[in-house]
Amino acid sequence: MQQSGRPHVAFEVHESTQVGAVRRAAVQLAESLGFDEVAAGRVALVATELGTNLVRHAQRGRLLLGTVAGDEGEPSVELLSLDHGPGLGNVSNCLTDGYSTGGTPGTGLGAVRRLSNEFDLYSAVPAGTVIMARVAAGGRPAGGGAPTALPPPCAFTIGAVTLAAPGETVCGDAWAAVQDGPRAAVLVADGLGHGPQAAEAAQAAVALFETTPFGSPSAVLERAHQALRSTRGAAVAQALLDADQGHLLFAGAGNIAGRLISGVGDRSLVSQHGTVGLQIRRLQDTRYEWPAHALLVLHSDGIATRWDLSLAPGLLQHHPCVVAAWLLRDHLRGRDDATVVVLKRRGAA
Known part of the structure; x- marks a missing residue:
């Protein structure tokens, strides 16, 4: 298995107009990798949810957009959400649909996890949060982290x-x-x-x-x-x-x-x-x-x-x-x- 890195593209996300720019760039990247309309739509939703979450809840929010090869070589769009606070007090609650601290429906992070083939999140109060979401061109989303195939033999x-x-x-x-x-x-x-x-x-x-x-x-x-x-x-x-x-x-x-x-x-x-x-x-x-x-x-x-x-x-x-x-x-x-x-x-x- 061989991996190599293409540079990520960074987007500052402080206001709602910037969310659209990230979404358009993410969809364009997905289409360049051969994603079909359904898969590109998942990328658009993940970008929108992560960007909206930064605008509503975070300080000094930033989204990084890149590509990565999956375990079986399929291309994935990688979205990384970075902020500097206030952090998530209870990560499990924040990933549960219906939970919100900002008067919204509270489906954002839960939706991101369901739509992603790979998802991980680390948060500390008050330091902030990093979220990784990877959406693959083929296959079904992980639906909360469950594997869709046996792990490869790589160590x-x-x-x-x-x-x-x-x-x-x-x-x-x-x-x-x-x-x-x-x-x-x-x-x-x-x-x-x-x-x-x-x-x-x-x-x-x-x-x-x-x-x-x-x-x-x-x-x-x-x-x-x-x-x-x-x-x-x-x-x-x-x-x-x-x-x-x-x-x-x-x-x-x-x-x-x-x-x-x-x-x-x-x-x-x-x-x-x-x-x-x-x-x-x-x-x-x-x-x-x-x-x-x-x-x-x-x-x-x-x-x-x-x-x-x-x-x-x-x-x-x-x-x-x-x-x-x-x-x-x-x-x-x-x-x-x-x-x-x-x-x-x-x-x-």
């Missing part, structure tokens, strides 16, 4: 959020992941600067990685160093994980941050100085133990490095995409491309 669940720098139409960051049974390989690249030339460098690193994803991370980066010599260069990091062996191998050059997070530990992964394609020292793989319930977080320098997920109790139990969106919500620098990739064992609590 890991991956979530990511990518945003281009303000004013840019292309993103200078790129990421990719490949899974094969108990193994997973993931790479994040940040092209020097931003704009089309940065994107060229980052995509070249991804293309090289996808040819031999399960090789030694340091060897992959050495080959990328040669492949990127005709570009402006990139910061690149790769991790190779094995769920059966309980460890990961890591190598990086430049300012891609990596951390292993669990309920009892927080360990940084060490990258060396340098820029792949321009100048690096000889790279080596570093081995780290992989605790059963740990998350791997990789992010570019568009995200500030001083973050602490212990300040969001229970967040680690949620979908990696929700974790990535929470990190981006609170630690986005706002002046460069930004990418957060989060990976954990499938089914880990």
